[in-house]
Amino acid sequence: MISRFSLLLFLFLVIVPLSKSSIFKTFIKSSPSSVVFPLSGNVFPLGYYSVLMQIGSPPKAFQFDIDTGSDLTWVQCDAPCSGCTLPPNLQYKPKGNIIPCSNPICTALHWPNKPHCPNPQEQCDYEVKYADQGSSMGALVTDQFPLKLVNGSFMQPPVAFGCGYDQSYPSAHPPPATAGVLGLGRGKIGLLTQLVSAGLTRNVVGHCLSSKGGGFLFFGDNLVPSIGVAWTPLLSQDNHYTTGPADLLFNGKPTGLKGLKLIFDTGSSYTYFNSKAYQTIINLIGNDLKVSPLKVAKEDKTLPICWKGAKPFKSVLEVKNFFKTITINFTNGRRNTQLYLAPELYLIVSKTGNVCLGLLNGSEVGLQNSNVIGDISMQGLMMIYDNEKQQLGWVSSDCNKLPKT
Numbered sequence: 001m002i003s004r005f006s007l008l009l010f011l012f013l014v015i016v017p018l019s020k021s022s023i024f025k026t027f028i029k030s031s032p033s034s035v036v037f038p039l040s041g042n043v044f045p046l047g048y049y050s051v052l053m054q055i056g057s058p059p060k061a062f063q064f065d066i067d068t069g070s071d072l073t074w075v076q077c078d079a080p081c082s083g084c085t086l087p088p089n090l091q092y093k094p095k096g097n098i099i100p101c102s103n104p105i106c107t108a109l110h111w112p113n114k115p116h117c118p119n120p121q122e123q124c125d126y127e128v129k130y131a132d133q134g135s136s137m138g139a140l141v142t143d144q145f146p147l148k149l150v151n152g153s154f155m156q157p158p159v160a161f162g163c164g165y166d167q168s169y170p171s172a173h174p175p176p177a178t179a180g181v182l183g184l185g186r187g188k189i190g191l192l193t194q195l196v197s198a199g200l201t202r203n204v205v206g207h208c209l210s211s212k213g214g215g216f217l218f219f220g221d222n223l224v225p226s227i228g229v230a231w232t233p234l235l236s237q238d239n240h241y242t243t244g245p246a247d248l249l250f251n252g253k254p255t256g257l258k259g260l261k262l263i264f265d266t267g268s269s270y271t272y273f274n275s276k277a278y279q280t281i282i283n284l285i286g287n288d289l290k291v292s293p294l295k296v297a298k299e300d301k302t303l304p305i306c307w308k309g310a311k312p313f314k315s316v317l318e319v320k321n322f323f324k325t326i327t328i329n330f331t332n333g334r335r336n337t338q339l340y341l342a343p344e345l346y347l348i349v350s351k352t353g354n355v356c357l358g359l360l361n362g363s364e365v366g367l368q369n370s371n372v373i374g375d376i377s378m379q380g381l382m383m384i385y386d387n388e389k390q391q392l393g394w395v396s397s398d399c400n401k402l403p404k405t
């Protein structure tokens with residue numbers, strides 16, 4: 001019942017003032033700018049996209065895993081550190097810039113719980129756990145983030161982030177080469193919220209993940225194309241970028257899968273469907289492949305389901321004809337919007353040249369009924385998380401070209 005109430009409240013608050021917002025904007029004297037960063041990384045074999053960001057004065061560079069599925073930014077920190085993968089000279093060193101637990105940002109971080117704060121001057125502890133069992137523990141600190149805005153100005157806003165001195169990584173994977181996680185979620189502690197509060201950008205974040213690796217990340221709305229973007233409302237119940245309800249179509253035909261909610265999460269390499277949707281989709285794909293030269297490759301442990309051809313494949317494009325497009329049909333907006341998952345947005349080629357399904361069973365990893373759209377299904381798209389208008393947009397883009405500003 002709580003979620004239904006907040007959804008109604010959201011519709012009331014957002015739809016009603018929309019017509020006036022464009023008038024108000026023209027009266028704001030200096031309109032916020034944007035900032036763009038190149039990305040590196042890929043879906044396979046790395047499994048993440050990362051950004052190089054400077055912190056402090058003099059600035060020191062850190063590579064962050066970008067994560068729209070969480071709010072807190074944290075970096076491996078020499079305090080001293082356990083479970084750090086970086087050598088001490090590459091870790092962040094706090095210099096008396098610890099945020100006390102009585103600071104409102106500490107309360108926001110721990111909301112709806114209260115921070116442990118027996119003495120108001122004590123450090124603000126944090127702990128984040130990710131769906132893959134990885135975690136980071138530490139204390140909140142504040143430091144400058146030097147940024148070059150697209151309007152030419154150089155800014156150094158103070159940003160609160162986590163100094164992580166106790167990390168653990170899921171044992172199934174090698175630990176990432178990154179120094180930490182850049183939390184792009186919409187919570188108060190998120191980097192975006194902090195840039196917005198400092199008046200630097202509008203409350204919009206976006207990314208373009210290239211299928212060739214790399215791409216770009218941006219904060220602010222100056223790069224958002226004015227035409228051609230497909231938009232769907234963001235649901236307001238939680239801190240995640242959740243959309244829906246949506247129906248799934250396979251090869252343009254209904255699958256009977258309806259009313260799905262989908263979380264857009266760059267912290268996930270692959271896409272997860274709930275048990276029922278997953279079962280339905282693998283049956284449909286399996287049926288098509290019965291009359292194709294592809295055979296199941298049980299020996300390939302890259303992902304749960306892989307297929308082999310007569311000879312190893314180099315690119316997903318070689319098998320594109322054997323697989324169909326999965327359409328996500330959002331049925332809630334003022335207009336219906338579709339996100340098309342062509343085969344290259346749900347398949348990868350393994351190291352041995354088999355083709356593997358980048359769609360996974362979310363129920364198996366404890367996601368219950370949620371569905372998660374991961375990096376694999378956002379390649380070649382400029383994705384726009386617009387918290388000003390509470391909507392998510394996407395448009396086909398050349399992600400290897402930094403946008404002109």
Ligand SMILES: *[C@@H]1O[C@H](CO)[C@@H](O)[C@H](O)[C@H]1NC(C)=O
Pocket residue numbers: 030031032033149151152153199200201
């Ligand atoms: C660029 O944008 C920032 C943030 O909105 C603003 O403070 C600054 O004055 C702008 N600079 C120029 C040159 O317009």
Ligand SMILES: *[C@@H]1O[C@H](CO)[C@@H](O)[C@H](O)[C@H]1NC(C)=O
Pocket residue numbers: 247249329330331336338
């Ligand atoms: C998407 O759903 C809407 C509403 O149910 C329906 O009218 C429309 O035909 C669907 N679009 C596609 C491409 O199936």
Ligand SMILES: *[C@@H]1O[C@H](CO)[C@@H](O)[C@H](O)[C@H]1NC(C)=O
Pocket residue numbers: 275278279361362363364
């Ligand atoms: C998905 O995971 C659930 C929970 O582990 C399991 O019960 C179900 O059989 C799985 N579905 C498929 C198709 O593997």
